[in-house]
Amino acid sequence: MKDYKKIGLTFFVALFSAFIAVWAYSAFFSKTQIVTVPQEQSLRYASLPSAPQGQAPDLTYAAGSSVHAVVHVKVTSTQEARQFHNNPFYEWFYGDRYQQRQPQVRQGAGSGVILSNDGYIVTNNHVIDGADDIQVVLNDNRQFEAKLIGADPTTDIAVLKVEEEDLPFLQFGNSDALKLGEWVLAVGNPFNLTSTVTAGIVSAKSRNIGINRAEMGIEAFIQTDAAVNPGNSGGALVNMNGELVGINTAIASRTGSYSGYSFAVPASIVEKVVGDLKEFGQVQRAILGVNIGDVTAEVAEKYDLDKIEGVFIGKVNENSAAEAAGIEDEDVILSVDGVSVNSTAQLQEQVSQHRPGDKVKVLIKRDNKPKQFTVTLRNMHGDTEIIKASDNNFLGAKFDELTEDEKYQLRLSHGIKITDLDKGKLKDAGLKEGFIVTDVNKEEVKAVNDFKRIVSQAKGGVLIEGLYSNGEPAYFVFGMN
Structure with missing residues (x-):
C-alpha cells in the first residue's frame, strides 16, 4: 500500500512540475512579437533594395556647361509663289503651267551647337535648307550673321561659321559608349524659348x-525620352559629363509636339560629317556596295542560318568594295572593326564613320562559319577618290547640289544647279547661271561628280536636259571634240 502511495505522489509531483514548466514557457518565451510601425515611416518590400537617399542624378554640371554653347538659329528664305492651272484643256495644249506671283518670305528657327571657340557651329540641314539669310543668337543675346560652310542631306547635318573668337563650345563625347537607361540632356530653343534644358534617358x-528621304539617307538615331519640340532641331544631346553625344533632330508625334520620344544623330556620325564639310566642303561617303536587310526569323529559316544575328547580304554590287574583298551574296555581316551589327541601321552607322579608301575589318558568316575580310571602302562610283568642293568647277562652270526645298518647289527628285558660269563649252552651248541639270545623255545627275563622270566618258555629243528656276524646261547639245 505504501508503494502505491509513493508512486502516486511521484506521479503527482511530475505532473505538477510539467504544468509549471509549460506555464512558464508560454508566459515568458512563446509570446508573439508585435512590431508597431510608425505611420510616417515608409514601408518597403524586403526583396527589393531601397533607393539610396540623396542619390538622384545630378545634372547641374552638364546643364551649366552646355547651355552657353547652344545657340538659336534664325533663317529667312524667299520663295517664288506659284499658282498652278487646273484647267485640263489648258494643260492638254501647254502642259503643267503656272502664274507667277509675288515672292513670299519665310522665316524659321532652330538650334545649333558651337564646336570650337572660333565660331564653327553644327545644326540640322533641314533647319537651314534653302535659307537666304542665317542669323545666330548666343545665350548672352549677342547676334551674328552666319555663313554656311556645307550641308549633308543624307545625315541631316550642316555646318555654319560666325566670325567671333573665344566662344564657349562643347566637345564631342563617345556616342558608341552610351548605354540604355543612361541619363542625357536635350538643350535647345523649343518654341523660341531660348536656353531650355530637358532631361531623359x-x-x-x-x-x-x-x-x-534623301538619296542614300542614313538613320541610326539615339532615341531618348527627353522632351524635344519644334525649335529643338539642331540642338545638343549631352551626357552627364557635359559632352556632346548627339544632335537632336526629330520627334515621334501625331500632333507635331513632343509626345514621348525624340531622336538625335549620334556624335560618331556628326563628328565625321563636320570634319568632311570643314576640310572638303562636302561629305566623303564610303560604301560597301551591298544590298542588305535585317536577319529575321523568316530569313534565318529560308537560308538555314543557325542564329538570328547580323545583317543579311541579298546582293553584292559589281565593282564594289565588297566584291573586291571577296564577300558574296547571302553572306551575313556580323561586325565591322569588332563592333557587332544586328540591323541595317547599325551597319550604316559604323560604315558612315569612314571615308573612301579606308580599310575596315568585316566579320562574315558563310555557311554558318565565321570568316574575316579586309575591305577597302569605295565611293558610290566604285573608286576611292576624295572629292573636294573646289572640284565643282568643270567646263567653265561651278555647280551646287539642289536643296530639299528647291527639289520640292520644282517637283524634282535630283539635279545640280549652275551657280557661276565662265568661258567654256557650257556657256558656248547656251547654258546660263541658275540652270538646273537633271540628266546628261539620258542618265540622271544627282551630284556634281555624276555630271563630270558622264560628260568625261561621253564619246561625240553630249545632251544636257534640265530646267530653269522658273520651271521652264530646256535642253542643250554640244560636242566634246
Missing part, C-alpha cells in the same frame, strides 16, 4: 524611323 540606339 537613352531609350534605344541605332533607331531607323524612315524620316530621312
Whole structure:
C-alpha cells in the first residue's frame, strides 16, 4: 500500500512540475512579437533594395556647361509663289503651267551647337535648307550673321561659321559608349524659348524611323525620352559629363509636339560629317556596295542560318568594295572593326564613320562559319577618290547640289544647279547661271561628280536636259571634240 502511495505522489509531483514548466514557457518565451510601425515611416518590400537617399542624378554640371554653347538659329528664305492651272484643256495644249506671283518670305528657327571657340557651329540641314539669310543668337543675346560652310542631306547635318573668337563650345563625347537607361540632356530653343534644358534617358540606339528621304539617307538615331519640340532641331544631346553625344533632330508625334520620344544623330556620325564639310566642303561617303536587310526569323529559316544575328547580304554590287574583298551574296555581316551589327541601321552607322579608301575589318558568316575580310571602302562610283568642293568647277562652270526645298518647289527628285558660269563649252552651248541639270545623255545627275563622270566618258555629243528656276524646261547639245 505504501508503494502505491509513493508512486502516486511521484506521479503527482511530475505532473505538477510539467504544468509549471509549460506555464512558464508560454508566459515568458512563446509570446508573439508585435512590431508597431510608425505611420510616417515608409514601408518597403524586403526583396527589393531601397533607393539610396540623396542619390538622384545630378545634372547641374552638364546643364551649366552646355547651355552657353547652344545657340538659336534664325533663317529667312524667299520663295517664288506659284499658282498652278487646273484647267485640263489648258494643260492638254501647254502642259503643267503656272502664274507667277509675288515672292513670299519665310522665316524659321532652330538650334545649333558651337564646336570650337572660333565660331564653327553644327545644326540640322533641314533647319537651314534653302535659307537666304542665317542669323545666330548666343545665350548672352549677342547676334551674328552666319555663313554656311556645307550641308549633308543624307545625315541631316550642316555646318555654319560666325566670325567671333573665344566662344564657349562643347566637345564631342563617345556616342558608341552610351548605354540604355543612361541619363542625357536635350538643350535647345523649343518654341523660341531660348536656353531650355530637358532631361531623359537613352531609350534605344541605332533607331531607323524612315524620316530621312534623301538619296542614300542614313538613320541610326539615339532615341531618348527627353522632351524635344519644334525649335529643338539642331540642338545638343549631352551626357552627364557635359559632352556632346548627339544632335537632336526629330520627334515621334501625331500632333507635331513632343509626345514621348525624340531622336538625335549620334556624335560618331556628326563628328565625321563636320570634319568632311570643314576640310572638303562636302561629305566623303564610303560604301560597301551591298544590298542588305535585317536577319529575321523568316530569313534565318529560308537560308538555314543557325542564329538570328547580323545583317543579311541579298546582293553584292559589281565593282564594289565588297566584291573586291571577296564577300558574296547571302553572306551575313556580323561586325565591322569588332563592333557587332544586328540591323541595317547599325551597319550604316559604323560604315558612315569612314571615308573612301579606308580599310575596315568585316566579320562574315558563310555557311554558318565565321570568316574575316579586309575591305577597302569605295565611293558610290566604285573608286576611292576624295572629292573636294573646289572640284565643282568643270567646263567653265561651278555647280551646287539642289536643296530639299528647291527639289520640292520644282517637283524634282535630283539635279545640280549652275551657280557661276565662265568661258567654256557650257556657256558656248547656251547654258546660263541658275540652270538646273537633271540628266546628261539620258542618265540622271544627282551630284556634281555624276555630271563630270558622264560628260568625261561621253564619246561625240553630249545632251544636257534640265530646267530653269522658273520651271521652264530646256535642253542643250554640244560636242566634246
